[in-house]
Amino acid sequence: RKEVEQDPGPFNVPEGATVAFNCTYSNSASQSFFWYRQDCRKEPKLLMSVYSSGNEDGRFTAQLNRASQYISLLIRDSKLSDSATYLCVVSSGGSYIPTFGRGTSLIVHP
């Protein structure tokens, strides 16, 4: 079983829709969680950190569920420009080495 798992999608949604992705992790001692966004043939860029209390940034909301070992990302009022791959990142252990999921592809269409 991979340490961080994501549904690769693609999630195909119309503009204005609300879409949610989940990411599960296997190490219960994991301590830091992030969502990164990666556009085609570009480098990953930090979208937001995920705190125990949840985190909201405009149309984006991230949640952490430690009991079930998953994090989620909710995007409201989807825009065409939200089309990208969303990567889940989990870090744990003494060196806090971040581990990436394979990413979830989102396609927002007119």
Place this chain on the structure above:
Amino acid sequence: GAGVSQSPRYKVAKRGQDVALRCDPISGHVSLFWYQQALGQGPEFLTYFQNEAQLDKSGLPSDRFFAERPEGSVSTLKIQRTQQEDSAVYLCASSLGTGGDLGAYTFGSGTRLTVV
């Protein structure tokens, strides 16, 4: 510099050739990571430096892969006797921190290596 700089941007190598990929992190960033990203996959961890110390190299796929950061700033990833399975994008990332915020780091644009 303003961001993480990687060079070359593209590299085509003949099978068996040695290559060297360079990463220039954000000035003052203590932590530096190398990742390998195959098409359609997430970045896979290769190695981690804290200043000049290589603290984790557990992700290096074979002894053909070697990384260094001798002065705690610029890092080089060297691949000897390249094979076709080495074809991937090699990403470098740096972070100011060394603790729990380690995941919040900045990536370079990557080097796309194609072995023919």
